[in-house]
Amino acid sequence: MRFGIIGAGTVGTTIGSKLVRLGHEVVIGSRPSGGGRAAAWVAEADDGAGEGTPAEAAAFGEVVVNCTPGAASLEALAAAGEENLAGKLLIDVANPLDFSAGSEPTLTVANDDSLGERIQRAFPATRVVKAFNTMNSEVMVDPSLVDGDHVIFVCGEDAEAKARVSDLLGEIGWPAERVLDLGGISAARATEALILLWLRLAALAGSYRFNFAIAPPAPDRG
């Protein structure tokens, strides 16, 4: 399948490399100001990797993946072009983190709205599925790095789009029973806010190699 990835940072290139290794064609789109990271990625990646502008990447992809910093995502997707996103599945991986206030990061949108919802409202002809945004990029593409039945959350308005994301997650190595569908795109409020807890836990563990799990009822207790 053809993927367009918007954003050439660690998240975009990590997901891009995994998709190429799985045999997909990937174009990473970034701005001229991106510092040449997409070109450096293409030089090191396997066959099937390309780069271009955000609009070229979006036009190339049957599926588009938003891997831009959340605070810049709406602008970046506007640059990618509404016409290049229309009718497509857009996987939104971004968290709207704002580090400008100093040591305590906050979210640029939270509680009664979310980045996922804002993207869905801004691109009504696009089927937005929020996914991958509650863990480190290394874990996103290799869940076996973390022990136990840890989970990945998806949400969005379109059931068929979510089913496609679940299939892709299966290809990456996420068993279906660990893909938790939280409902409509407003559930992005819950998963984006989880990054605040993730940041605290990463500081506590001194590591990014962990993930959230949901512990079930004890079988021997009524």
Add this chain to the structure above:
Amino acid sequence: MRFGIIGAGTVGTTIGSKLVRLGHEVVIGSRPSGGGRAAAWVAEADDGAGEGTPAEAAAFGEVVVNCTPGAASLEALAAAGEENLAGKLLIDVANPLDFSAGSEPTLTVANDDSLGERIQRAFPATRVVKAFNTMNSEVMVDPSLVDGDHVIFVCGEDAEAKARVSDLLGEIGWPAERVLDLGGISAARATEALILLWLRLAALAGSYRFNFAIAPPAPDRG
């Protein structure tokens, strides 16, 4: 030890009953408008259970536990009386949920502030520790109801106060390695927001008997 619990709802009475069973003395404080739930609780509880006004409960407790609905907590604690809380450990169990907007609950405070911080600011002579607020009350007092290494989060400004809460959690049945200290009281932003995810997961599971766990690195992966 003597505990004063503010709030006679399910959370307050569940924690109160557990503390009484552990041999502590507990006074649950509620308003005259509380519908007689505290009196009903005393009638069914073991020896050591009492009831009174919020101020009487707070004055009685060496430790005070805030089990009021989060949206009403500041008002309820003001009624309990700053002088009755001064110098004491206050365990804040509340989540500032607001269901008034309809089907999608939000928080009355979120992102760049939290209920835990507001309580700490309003009662600077009190040592506030946020705890218990990321699970159902049944699980709070009996972690064996849930399988696996699920966790409980604590945060607050005072290390000695957090150590006392960890000791209490150990008495209740929480092993020390599953009590995660997230740092200062501003970490309440992260744990209070987790209730949004908890509500989604409860709807998905059709059950309240679950909890969050943190999956560690896989031991066989470098």
